[in-house]
Amino acid sequence: MATLFDPHRAGAIPLPNRVVMAPMTRNRADRDGVPTDLMARYYAQRAGAGLIVTESVWISPDGHGEAGAPGLHTAAQAAGWRTVTDAVHRAGGRIVAQLVHTGRLAHPALLPPGAVPLAPSAVRARTETRTFDGLVPCVTPREMTEEEITGAVDAFAAAARRALDAGFDGVELQGANGNLIHQFLSGNANLRTDGYGGTPAGRIRFALETVRAVVAQTGPGRVGLRLSPGSDYGDLAEPDLPAVHGALLDALAAEPLAYLHLIEGPDPAVAALVRERWPATLIVNPWTGDAPTDPLTATRRVATGAADAVSFARMFAANPDLPERLRLGVPLNDPDPDTFHGGDAAGYTDYPRHRAAVVGV
């Protein structure tokens, strides 16, 4: 029976344990989306993870959807990330960049002057975007032309190339939580009648083209894909989820991905569908209601084979040495939600390690 502390190979990336750090947008990059030295320290502190998945990283100026989030389309951003990957590798860790295009979740305040957010269709998300002036309602996006869709695929591929050049061990494509790839999969944000909408084959096309273009840059085994089937995050609805996600999983099985990263929802049938249809490494972010992922649930997912590895978000924010704490069975620090988004070192790099807590330093 597998445990969280057994090694596992995710494509070309060897994981020394199965405790993965889930992506978390912490909004501490500079105004140009350049990662800071503080971010390098934060990620290096968490190098004991089997794998670190960074916060969402925007791939192009039109994909920017959150103030304080980092990008990866300029030389300065790539140089900032090099500092992060070097720090993580020096500390013995592995790190992949979560690449995102936010589509209709972007906002004109974050885009180049005069630009409006791009999306599969001109349907406004009834939710909010975090700008430098705080949370504001999303606007109605503009429907992408086929040329713009190809441009977004190319931007993902270029960002993946830049990620490897900046020292990342791979990339994770953000296909979850209402972002552009997820918008194409959905039934209410994608109303297209061309080859990128309508049937399941049309709705999965953008995801597949992106996966293939990115793998062509990285080589096999270095690309993960995050999915949150059925999640209404970002105001999405997926009435025909089994057909669309089933078609996607079947098509993905032929692609040399490093892993699939599933955010479970409340319906266990969806997670079962994914496990059944996905033959390779599956990282699961378990459904635990409003509570953070807990050690017992994580242990069970790996022991039953429901997951090859488990990702923790909030508990990794609060416990830089989470795998070691889990192995020793020592108490965990509680996360402080007030310091999740933006700010300085407080609630970011100042959570104590367990040994430090014991000796009081």
Ligand SMILES: Cc1cc2nc3c(=O)[nH]c(=O)nc-3n(C[C@H](O)[C@H](O)[C@H](O)COP(=O)(O)O)c2cc1C
């Ligand atoms: C502060 C914060 C920021 C997040 N940012 C991202 C993100 O950038 N990309 C992503 O895919 N998920 C993001 N998530 C979702 C987490 O990866 C995870 O799915 C969720 O927190 C549930 O896991 P947990 O119970 O272990 O915290 C974020 C969650 C939190 C709490």
